[in-house]
Amino acid sequence: MSSVAWQQFLISQGAQFNPLLEATFALPETPAPAQLFDLSTNGLIAVSGDDAQTFLQGQLTNDIKQLGQAAQFTGYCTAKGRLLALFYAFSINNIIYLQCSRTLVPDLVKRLRMFVLRSKVVVEDVSEQFVMLGLASADSATPIQHLPLHPHQGSQTPLGTVIRLADSHGKQRAQLIIQAGQAEQAWQTLSATFSPASTSQWEALEIQAGIPQVYPATREQFVPQMVNLDALDGINFKKGCYTGQEIVARTHYLGKVKRRTLLATLPETTATPQAGDSLQDAQQQEAGQLVRVAPNQQGGWWVLAECRLEAQQAGSIFWQEYALAFADLPYLLP
Incomplete structure (x- = not known):
């Protein structure tokens, strides 16, 4: 068929x-x-x-x-x-x-x-x-x-x-x-x-x-840890070489990941948010991008948002003029 x-x-x-x-x-x-x-x-x-x-x-x-x-x-x-x-x-x-x-x-x-x-x-x-x-x-x-x-x-x-x-x-x-x-x-x-x-x-x-998911708009935008692939048991650090392995391993072993994908909601908006859309902090500086978006039946949107953790911890993150309301992920980040 x-x-x-x-x-x-x-x-x-x-x-x-x-x-x-x-x-x-x-x-x-x-x-x-x-x-x-x-x-x-x-x-x-x-x-x-x-x-x-x-x-x-x-x-x-x-x-x-x-x-x-x-x-x-x-x-x-x-x-x-x-x-x-x-x-x-x-x-x-x-x-x-x-x-x-x-x-x-x-x-x-x-x-x-x-x-x-x-x-x-x-x-x-x-x-x-x-x-x-x-x-x-x-x-x-x-x-x-x-x-x-x-x-x-x-x-x-x-x-x-x-x-x-x-x-x-x-x-x-x-x-x-x-x-x-x-x-x-x-x-x-x-x-x-x-x-x-x-x-x-x-x-x-x-x-x-x-x-998370990768779409044409977000292809080649993320190192795996930025979309929590390690938290989802999607990376094996003992298996040996694969394409991109050196960068992925270095991110794991040489320091804390500075960007993560977080769960959030957006209120009702005049435009439709889409994966790949940019996010800003309160100073209008780059803060990340949307990873995945779906309508919320109670109004507004559910989103997964890849964010600079420093920016998220310092204050509000915005899509256009709308602030993201963050919620707890159902799993722990390493």
Whole structure:
């Protein structure tokens, strides 16, 4: 099933699509305790072949050898240690999948193929071969079937592969990876007990869980620690060399990280904040940039904001004339 056919199916199920190609559904009168989300704004890169693991070990920040049954965050850096992408990596049937913003996939596939050389590795864009769905359920709601015990663990189900994600905003969360040909049936089965909800609401849950993302507007803007990849166990400092490793290791071993990504809200604004937008301190000096943005159902916006910690501790940080209201991340920063 093509992405166009999948969109047409969701439209038949009551969806509309915004300019970001996020599925939007009408808000129910009362918040649904169990929700179903379309995650087609994510893309998938498949890396297979006898040398796939060894190849990726020399490209990514995390230890690919530890994938097994558990997914992991990992970064893909330039030689200068700047993130080209932030992947959520997992393995199914001995194929390694790298999930990221779909807008980045074509360029990343080309770049990864440049470094394959004589290795027995195949790098493919398989975004059209799978449909990814998100599930979120409050404790009192319909339980997510076949949910593994711990975050980032996966299991096989009759509908596809389910991976448990970090809880967010009091909800258990999971991601389903489904063969495209089975996606319509899976959606209809799940929507009998999980209420279809807008992709932007899933984005808000991701932000509340402190999960960053890299987009075209923020490519090569961050060293991994600036978006908390170390706090998310997305960097292995013992695995050996990979592209950008010297800079990432130096940042870790030679001093405290001076810029971090923090959770915050913005009030209702006249313009729409976007990832990559700059932030200023009270003296109108550069203070950071927005990493991830989603609407807040109570009004305004949820954001992840990469900030100079010194500026954030000294006073208010602003997007345009609006001050960010900072909240606690759900994990500790090193």
